[in-house]
Amino acid sequence: MSTHLVRATGEFRPMLQLALPVLAEQSLEFLVGMVDTYLAGHALPDELKTPALAAVGLMAYAMWMTFTIFASVGVGATAVVARLIGAGExxxxxxxxxxxxxxxxxxxxxGTIALYFGADAFVAMMQLEADAAQLATSYLRIIAPSLPFLMVIAIGTACLHGAGDTVSGLGVMTIVNLINVAVSTTLAFGLGPAPNLGWTGIAVGTAVAHIVGGCLVLLLMLGGRAGMQLRLQWLRPNRTMIWRLIRIGLPSGANDALTLGCHLWYLGVINSLGTLAAAAHGLGVRCEGPSYLGAGAFAVAASTLTGQFLGAKDPARAMRATLLSLAAGASLVTAYGVFLYFGGASLTWLYLGEVEPGSENAGTAEMTVRLLKVVAFSTPFMAALSILSGALRGAGDTKFPFIITLIGLLLIRIPGVYLFALDEIPLPLIGSVPGFGYGILGAWWVMVFDVTLRSMLVAARYWHGAWRQIEV
Known part of the structure; x- marks a missing residue:
């Protein structure tokens, strides 16, 4: 066996030990939203299905927004904890x-105060129409009190990941899903003695599940899981350490905030095309979601191993671990992209059930299938973008990914969605100019081009190798 093969094998096992539990954990986290979407398509009256799917689509972005609030701290925590663990500290x-x-x-x-009191303004800004807007607002107000517990899940598991423990998060998310399925389903359908709360029941079940998950992460850290012991004297604010965490994570947090802001801007343009387009977009994103899970899991492996190997002064092993993560993650995600192209109809049937031909619900299903064929082409590029960005974050190189995100979203995606999706593009001072008018299909092709371009730029940055010399 060659020396290179032996070395690669040495990184392969720890890469899988990190990635597979995270994949399972994130899959379970994804199932929370999947249950919401399924119940929206099965527990509500037919006339509310498409508006509810449009609302669920916005809620997926809202939950992303809540995690983005903690992104600066979480990314910094993973990088700093991994580097200190690698150094034996x-x-x-x-x-x-x-x-x-x-x-x-x-x-x-x-975040909790802003989400609760700003729900109406947020939904209005996102241009959802009547029924969909009312459903989205009520969901946000119910979910807002669970935000501190989402913080504990996000940051607590980020610390555990940095310490090399990706199994605990899996256990927590298993319990979160069992509670979400049980409570949401019971309240949405009114099973047994429980009241039939419909849409409200879906939101209550999700909030309860996240509250329980946050408490479980706290219990794990109180018990000193993976060395991440909570102690009262260590909870007194330490400005030096907090700044160290934020300094590393802030560019990545800004990157995520910019990404989210542009995605919401992009979503607002899609919502302006009508409730059917909004519902198809939301359902398409939900069906596409598992591809992000595979990429995200191997991005965590690349980030953690890069940080630990750099802490041990071994950049060669850090690079081998990243390339192995890229090969495994891209293969998995591309395989799912093939399924999206050929099997998208089965996914829409799963979420919507039987639909009446010619109805608004049938139109939503047909458009979603077409969108999935479009996004299938972006899956290998999305995997490369996510995994290589994760490796750069693990090394503390967060500024260049931010610049790349800036280029892709502000110079490609946002101008592109106006140009290709709308019939008329509103411009200040000079009025409207003609667009290509391809609707939501045009918007999704722009998204594919954006992801492809950014993946190439991130690959070039990683190959440049400056991440080897960054101090955290």
Missing amino acids: TEDAAIAANQALVAGACAAVI
């Missing part, structure tokens, strides 16, 4: 985890 790693939760708690308070 376990106690300092635990202190970093405690301070990450302190910083996250401040963000959670602000």
Whole structure:
């Protein structure tokens, strides 16, 4: 066996040990939203199905927004904890985890207040129509009190990932899903003695599940899981450590915030095309979701191993681990892309059930299938973008991915969605100019081009190799 093969095999097992539990964990997290979408398509009256799917689509972005609030701290926590663990400084790693939760708690308070009292303004800004807008607003107000617990899940598991523990998050998300399925289904259908709350029941079940999940992560850290011990003296704000976490994570957090802001802008343009387009987009994103799970799991492996190997002063192993993660993740995600192209109809049937031919629900299903054929072409590029960006984050190289995101979203996706989706493009001062008018299909082709371009730019940055010299 060659030396290179032996070395590659040495990184393959830890890569799988990190990636597979994260894949399972994120799949379970995805199932929370999947259950909401399924119940929206089966537990509500036919006339509310398409509006509810449009609302669920916006809620997926809203939940993404809540995690983005904690992105700066979470990314910084993973990188710092991994580097300290790699250097053998376990106690300092635990202190970093405690301070990450302190910083996250401040963000959670602000986010909860903003989400609850800003629900109406947010939904209006996103241009949802009548029934869909009312459903979205009520969901946001119900889910807002669970935001601090989402913070604990997001930042607590980020610390555990940095310490090399990806199994605990899997256990937590298993319980979260069991509770979500049980409570949401019971309240949405009114099973047994439970009241039939319909849409409200879906939101209540999701909130309860996340509250329980956050409590479980706290219990794990109180018990010192993977060395990430919570201690009262370490929870007193330490400005030096908090700044270290934010300094590393802030560019990535800004990257995620920019990404989210542009996606919401993009979504607002799609919602302006009508409820059917909004519902097809939301359902398409839900069907596409598993491809992000595979890419995200191997991105965590690349990020953690890069941080740990750099902490051990071994950049060669860091690069081998990343390339192995890329090969495995891209293969998995591309295979799912093939399924999206040829089997998209089966996914829409799963979420919507039988639909009456010629109805608005049938139109939503038909458009969703067409969108899935479009997005299938982007899956290998999306995998490369996610995994290589994860490796750069693990090395502390977060500025260049931010610049690349800026280029792709602000110079490609946003101008492109106006140009290719709309019949007329509103412009300040000079009025409207003609667009190509391809509707939501045009919007999704622009998305594919954006992802492809950014994946190439991130690959070039990684290959340049400056990440080897970055101090965190």
